Amino acid sequence: MDDYKFLFKVVLVGNAGVGKTCLVRRFTQGLFPPGQGATIGVDFMIKTVEVGNEKVKLQIWDTAGQERFRSITQSYYRSAHALILVYDISSQPTFDCLPDWLREIEEYASSKVLRILVGNKIDREDREIPENVGEEFAERHNMYYLETSAKESDNVEKLFMQIAEDLMKQARTRDLPRYDSNNQTIDGRTSTINDSSCCSRLQ
Amino acid sequence: MDFEFPKEFDVIIVGTGVIESILSAAASRVGKRVLHIDENEYYGGQWASFNLEAIMKLKNSQKERIANKSDSNFLSFGNDLFNIKNIDYKFHVLPKKNKVCSEEKDKEVVDNNLQEVSQDDNEETWDEELLIKTSRKFNIDLCPKLQYARGNFVELLISSNIARYSEYRSVTRILTWLNNHLEPLPCSRSDVFANTRVSVVEKRMLMKLLTSLNDEEKETQNYESKTFKEFLTDKKLTSNLVHYVLYGISTSSDHTQCKEGIQKAKRFLNSLGRFGKTPFLFSMYGSGEIPQAFCRLSAVFGGIFALGQPIEGFALNDEKFKSLTVRSQTIKAEHLVMGIENLPKQFIKSKKHDYISRCILITNKSVLDCEKEQLTLIFYPPENNKSFTTIIELGYLTGTCPNNVYLVHLIAKQDTSPQEDFKHIIDKLFINSYHEMAENNHDKPHILWSYYCSINDSNDVELTEDLPKNIFVCPGPDLDLDYDFSVTKAKKIFNAMYPDLEFLPRAPDPEEIIIGDDEITEEAKEITEEAKEITEEAKEITEEAKEITEEAKEITKEMTEEAKEITEEAEETTENEINDVKNEKQETISEERQHTVE
Ligand SMILES: Cc1cc2nc3c(=O)[nH]c(=O)nc-3n(C[C@H](O)[C@H](O)[C@H](O)COP(=O)(O)OP(=O)(O)OC[C@H]3O[C@@H](n4cnc5c(N)ncnc54)[C@H](O)[C@@H]3O)c2cc1C
Ligand SMILES: Nc1nc2c(ncn2[C@@H]2O[C@H](COP(=O)(O)OP(=O)(O)O)[C@@H](O)[C@H]2O)c(=O)[nH]1
Ligand SMILES: [Mg+2]
Numbered sequence A: 001m002d003d004y005k006f007l008f009k010v011v012l013v014g015n016a017g018v019g020k021t022c023l024v025r026r027f028t029q030g031l032f033p034p035g036q037g038a039t040i041g042v043d044f045m046i047k048t049v050e051v052g053n054e055k056v057k058l059q060i061w062d063t064a065g066q067e068r069f070r071s072i073t074q075s076y077y078r079s080a081h082a083l084i085l086v087y088d089i090s091s092q093p094t095f096d097c098l099p100d101w102l103r104e105i106e107e108y109a110s111s112k113v114l115r116i117l118v119g120n121k122i123d124r125e126d127r128e129i130p131e132n133v134g135e136e137f138a139e140r141h142n143m144y145y146l147e148t149s150a151k152e153s154d155n156v157e158k159l160f161m162q163i164a165e166d167l168m169k170q171a172r173t174r175d176l177p178r179y180d181s182n183n184q185t186i187d188g189r190t191s192t193i194n195d196s197s198c199c200s201r202l203q
Numbered sequence B: 001m002d003f004e005f006p007k008e009f010d011v012i013i014v015g016t017g018v019i020e021s022i023l024s025a026a027a028s029r030v031g032k033r034v035l036h037i038d039e040n041e042y043y044g045g046q047w048a049s050f051n052l053e054a055i056m057k058l059k060n061s062q063k064e065r066i067a068n069k070s071d072s073n074f075l076s077f078g079n080d081l082f083n084i085k086n087i088d089y090k091f092h093v094l095p096k097k098n099k100v101c102s103e104e105k106d107k108e109v110v111d112n113n114l115q116e117v118s119q120d121d122n123e124e125t126w127d128e129e130l131l132i133k134t135s136r137k138f139n140i141d142l143c144p145k146l147q148y149a150r151g152n153f154v155e156l157l158i159s160s161n162i163a164r165y166s167e168y169r170s171v172t173r174i175l176t177w178l179n180n181h182l183e184p185l186p187c188s189r190s191d192v193f194a195n196t197r198v199s200v201v202e203k204r205m206l207m208k209l210l211t212s213l214n215d216e217e218k219e220t221q222n223y224e225s226k227t228f229k230e231f232l233t234d235k236k237l238t239s240n241l242v243h244y245v246l247y248g249i250s251t252s253s254d255h256t257q258c259k260e261g262i263q264k265a266k267r268f269l270n271s272l273g274r275f276g277k278t279p280f281l282f283s284m285y286g287s288g289e290i291p292q293a294f295c296r297l298s299a300v301f302g303g304i305f306a307l308g309q310p311i312e313g314f315a316l317n318d319e320k321f322k323s324l325t326v327r328s329q330t331i332k333a334e335h336l337v338m339g340i341e342n343l344p345k346q347f348i349k350s351k352k353h354d355y356i357s358r359c360i361l362i363t364n365k366s367v368l369d370c371e372k373e374q375l376t377l378i379f380y381p382p383e384n385n386k387s388f389t390t391i392i393e394l395g396y397l398t399g400t401c402p403n404n405v406y407l408v409h410l411i412a413k414q415d416t417s418p419q420e421d422f423k424h425i426i427d428k429l430f431i432n433s434y435h436e437m438a439e440n441n442h443d444k445p446h447i448l449w450s451y452y453c454s455i456n457d458s459n460d461v462e463l464t465e466d467l468p469k470n471i472f473v474c475p476g477p478d479l480d481l482d483y484d485f486s487v488t489k490a491k492k493i494f495n496a497m498y499p500d501l502e503f504l505p506r507a508p509d510p511e512e513i514i515i516g517d518d519e520i521t522e523e524a525k526e527i528t529e530e531a532k533e534i535t536e537e538a539k540e541i542t543e544e545a546k547e548i549t550e551e552a553k554e555i556t557k558e559m560t561e562e563a564k565e566i567t568e569e570a571e572e573t574t575e576n577e578i579n580d581v582k583n584e585k586q587e588t589i590s591e592e593r594q595h596t597v598e
Helices: A020-029 A092-096 A098-108 A131-140 A156-172 B018-029 B052-057 B107-119 B128-133 B152-160 B189-194 B200-219 B228-234 B239-249 B258-270 B289-300 B418-429 B434-438 B484-497 B518-597
Strands: A006-013 A044-051 A054-061 A082-088 A114-120 A144-147 A183-186 A199-202 B008-014 B034-037 B074-076 B085-091 B168-170 B173-178 B181-184 B280-283 B304-306 B311-317 B320-326 B329-339 B354-363 B376-380 B389-394 B406-413 B447-457 B471-474
Touching (some): A006 A098, A020 A054, A020 A082, A020 A114, A020 A156, A054 A156, A082 A156, A092 A131, A114 A131, A114 A156, A131 A144, B018 B034, B018 B289, B018 B329, B018 B471, B034 B289, B085 B418, B173 B239, B200 B258, B228 B239, B228 B258, B289 B304, B354 B418, B406 B418, B471 B484
Parallel strands (some): A006 A054, A006 A082, A082 A114, A114 A144, B008 B034, B008 B329, B034 B304, B173 B376
Antiparallel strands (some): B074 B311, B085 B447, B168 B280, B173 B181, B311 B320, B320 B329, B354 B406, B354 B447, B376 B389, B389 B406
């Protein structure tokens, strides 16, 4: 089960209601819409994908609703390898908030994190933000751009697969933020002594 | 944000300090509906970490609000008793470098510069502008804490599965100020033996003492009302050893009671060898991560969070908390929990206040240079009426400062003022003026920036009796090195609110959560339960088997012993008999001789 070679942390941000949770669930479970109660107690979802014969494990973190009142914990951003900033193409306010989100990302995430701008809900008829406007915004801020529909499953697989491929490429060229270089996993039950200079994870 | 809060909760929590955050997680975890708000834009209140610019923006704030409603049943949040005081900061480096600093230079370039500069061994390159530019790389704790590897707090992190939200580094060395030097504190068996400053006789004494502490009951019989220092002195330890054990291993003062001192020493010793060479862990990116980790768990289990809220006040009814007013919304809840800084003044009984003196320094190198970056804890014992001081020195690897500088925290019970309380230490360990720098003083670290403040220690504050029974108050930071007291306090409040519910049971791992059709989920749950039971049973059987094996071993051992004894006895007997025979023979011979003589 644990025969993956790479593990990447991917986090989603953006206004409440833009479809972050739906994107994660669509990709990891193929569900839409996700059952309501099911959100409780879910911290991040995991899906293993294959990139060129290599198994890559994506650990996808959702906001736990803390974006509603602008209270995402800083640690949510820490150690992230990729960051998906989502807005709703049928809602101008969710697009107008992007600069605020960028400021928060600048503050707490590593400058090397892979950033993707996603315009979600393209299945909707009442589009308010034309595709080229989103694309230009992304270009101006050095981000990839993709439009998706969690509902119709448009581009969802592509979004995460592209992230996995990109991160793999970076990992090969060693251009990735290296969070785990000297971190160690410590199992609380077996109590091992490690090189004292190491960073420890308690589990 | 144009979202409305729901109108009713089980518990409303105001303030995101450590104890409030632990309670938030605990309540959400058992299914309670939690609203958690803070008037600050950041998590943690006085337990928070700040970047360099942000900590300089903190104010000696006066935040008492006047109730603007004449209703005696409506109370305003907050009091002015627990504000941070005596804030005083200063750059000890030139405001601007003469070197040209192009404006559009981006961060990477700055980083590269730093690297180059350090290779040139040029210490004067840090200036105000550069420090401000790297502001974001600092995570400066108002209240830095360490964690005992086997303390209640770490056990809680592990048992509740909250450990996954943060990373830790172990403290790599402990130093103490002794005989006018910084010396490594020998704390483990190998340390004791590796320490060249401890004589062989002292080594033996120390090992004997450390071993004997396990037999606490017997050892403390006659020390009911005596101090740990008296106990150690009576053990005829040398003054160096008393120093190590008293100020180091037991993190005690001259007045610590014997029993407490022993317990503290034991906690220290028990925590050795779990995660590193010392008993302590530090949470990466600063202690401010800790309240956030608990808040994240609370949110994952449905807690609703809102920072930067203009909290107004709350209404009482029948001497009980009834509802909270925030952004002109009225929200009901069964319980109200708040940090003591949010409590209306009328409920605070004692007016006497204890303060914690704090000093934070950015320096250009470690107090004791070493090849590898160290995370250092220093115990600075009481000296000339100055309080015991704890010093924590953090480097780049802890995620609290940029490369090539160190962040130094000094913590002590306030005596007069932070400046005066620490002056003797600053003078001994650091260089803090251009003047001194000019004197070729290259050994000691230079102070690049300093920050002083006083933080209220509200842990002994008494509250009035008329505090409504469904309002719970969490004290602010304490002087302890660790969070164990906070865990105890949070548990106590939780048990008062929910006496029958479990405190922070383990949160499932993502792999364990099965999402889908509710029926399937139920079924899966049952199967999991069953599987668990079977595993439990299997475990029990294994345990039993083990016990039996142990017993069998014991019996074998006993039998072997017995057999040995019997053999030995037999041997002895044989020997005796042989001797007897010999004796007899001799006797016979002598008799015979006698006979012959006759
Ligand atoms: C969350 C995070 C964790 C990291 N953990 C490690 C680690 O365990 N081991 C390791 O060798 N490298 C670690 N790094 C450093 C990483 O490999 C890169 O060197 C770093 O991201 C370089 O980007 P930057 O200088 O543009 O950082 P920035 O984008 O300027 O920094 C982003 C944030 O990360 C913090 N940060 C940056 N570098 C580090 C660091 N080395 N350690 C702690 N905090 C840091 C900063 O204080 C800032 O808050 C970490 C970086 C980040 C962002
Ligand atoms: N039409 C449409 N609705 C969507 C899509 N994705 C999400 N939604 C809806 O948008 C609402 C918010 O989705 P959610 O995933 O909870 O948003 P979050 O707050 O960002 O996590 C829900 O009612 C979803 O059904 C989509 O691609 N198309
Ligand atoms: Mg969501």
